[in-house]
Amino acid sequence: MLKMELGIESLLKMAWVAAILPILIASFPSSYLNPVHQTLLVFAGRGKIIQSSSRLNKLTVPQKFFSHFYGFAVVWTSFLLLTTWIYAHKIGSLVSESTSHSNVASYLTGGSQVFSIYKTYSTSLEHNFGIWQAVFLLILMEIQVLRRLYESLYVFNYSSTAQLHICGYLTGFFFYTAAPLSLCCNCAPEVFTFVANTVAEFIVKGKNRMPPLEFQWLEFLTPLLKLGWFQWIGAVIFFCGWLHQRRCHAILGNLREVKEEAKDYRIPHGDWFEVVSCPHYFAEIVMYGGLVVASGGLDQTVWLIFAFVVANLVFAAAETQRWYCRKFDNYPSNRYAIIPYVY
Numbered sequence: 001m002l003k004m005e006l007g008i009e010s011l012l013k014m015a016w017v018a019a020i021l022p023i024l025i026a027s028f029p030s031s032y033l034n035p036v037h038q039t040l041l042v043f044a045g046r047g048k049i050i051q052s053s054s055r056l057n058k059l060t061v062p063q064k065f066f067s068h069f070y071g072f073a074v075v076w077t078s079f080l081l082l083t084t085w086i087y088a089h090k091i092g093s094l095v096s097e098s099t100s101h102s103n104v105a106s107y108l109t110g111g112s113q114v115f116s117i118y119k120t121y122s123t124s125l126e127h128n129f130g131i132w133q134a135v136f137l138l139i140l141m142e143i144q145v146l147r148r149l150y151e152s153l154y155v156f157n158y159s160s161t162a163q164l165h166i167c168g169y170l171t172g173f174f175f176y177t178a179a180p181l182s183l184c185c186n187c188a189p190e191v192f193t194f195v196a197n198t199v200a201e202f203i204v205k206g207k208n209r210m211p212p213l214e215f216q217w218l219e220f221l222t223p224l225l226k227l228g229w230f231q232w233i234g235a236v237i238f239f240c241g242w243l244h245q246r247r248c249h250a251i252l253g254n255l256r257e258v259k260e261e262a263k264d265y266r267i268p269h270g271d272w273f274e275v276v277s278c279p280h281y282f283a284e285i286v287m288y289g290g291l292v293v294a295s296g297g298l299d300q301t302v303w304l305i306f307a308f309v310v311a312n313l314v315f316a317a318a319e320t321q322r323w324y325c326r327k328f329d330n331y332p333s334n335r336y337a338i339i340p341y342v343y
């Protein structure tokens with residue numbers, strides 16, 4: 001089990017590093033015109049910042065396909081959240097070791113063998129804490145992807161001609177597969193084994209001979225309330241970014257008067273737009289910063305998600321800033337690209 005855990009975690013770390021490296025190489029000032037920078041510009045192109053001169057940009061899909069990977073993200077994150085939450089509830093609370101023993105024991109006396117392999121883990125409160133923390137992080141992620149799905153369907157007025165490069169489209173699927181999984185990779189193998197064993201047990205025994213699933217809201221919620229300060233401070237930071245991103249997306253969505261048709265662009269005003277050109281990207285960075293804090297700040301995989309989000313969005317913001325300055329002669333010169341008063 002531990003081997004499998006390390007396997008998933010290492011794979012995810014390698015995937016994040018592989019995704020971050022090309023963006024870093026392309027972002028070095030000396031490489032501004034280099035082939036990596038140019039290729040990445042094509043691959044990351046969407047909407048107004050898509051490169052129209054490249055042959056590679058024939059490989060595009062409509063930008064409204066953004067909703068596909070948010071739809072996928074909702075299904076995948078909900079699955080991870082639900083199964084991790086049920087598993088966390090089964091394996092024990094954060095109160096005392098005897099509680100976690102008794103939970104496992106009561107499940108075992110219900111006739112199931114599936115938990116014997118988890119017994120070693122259940123003795124560790126620290127391990128239980130990690131599982132409940134993963135539930136907490138997945139709840140935050142779920143709140144984000146649900147809103148993004150709604151926005152991509154009902155808030156943004158994607159022009160009918162706006163395109164997204166196929167690589168950006170696939171990167172979206174990569175991101176929303178790897179990010180929720182990274183938030184729970186400390187316990188994902190256990191959870192998957194639990195799900196597989198429960199399904200197998202269900203098939204073999206049938207519904208009537210399964211141990212009854214007692215559902216009590218308080219038992220599902222109380223351990224979350226007992227998590228530490230890091231988790232709650234992280235959640236506050238996350239919601240600060242979340243609320244501002246929601247506002248900024250509403251501002252962008254209202255810039256076009258005629259839904260679907262217009263390909264017109266305006267200078268956005270209000271909220272963090274007064275300070276930076278891409279406040280919705282900055283808000284995303286704040287949200288993932290919140291997740292880093294909520295994970296306790298020591299989880300390398302969560303740090304790598306954060307690094308990817310920063311690298312990816314700083315790159316896109318730099319291009320957006322150049323586009324605004326080219327497009328509008330009266331573009332406010334005091335606006336930074338993405339990080340207020342820094343960049």
Ligand SMILES: NC(=O)c1ccc[n+]([C@@H]2O[C@H](COP(=O)([O-])OP(=O)(O)OC[C@H]3O[C@@H](n4cnc5c(N)ncnc54)[C@H](OP(=O)(O)O)[C@@H]3O)[C@@H](O)[C@H]2O)c1
Nearest residue numbers: 047048156157158162252255264265266280281284309312
């Ligand atoms: N986590 C990540 O790595 C990651 C990666 C990508 C995106 N995201 C998030 O997804 C969200 C959307 O990203 P995005 O890149 O699609 O945002 P975007 O390029 O700013 O576009 C959002 C929508 O607003 C429109 N729009 C933008 N500026 C406008 C203007 N000046 N006038 C009129 N309409 C304008 C766009 O039209 P056009 O399509 O015609 O430009 C598009 O329909 C962001 O909050 C971002 O943080 C996250």
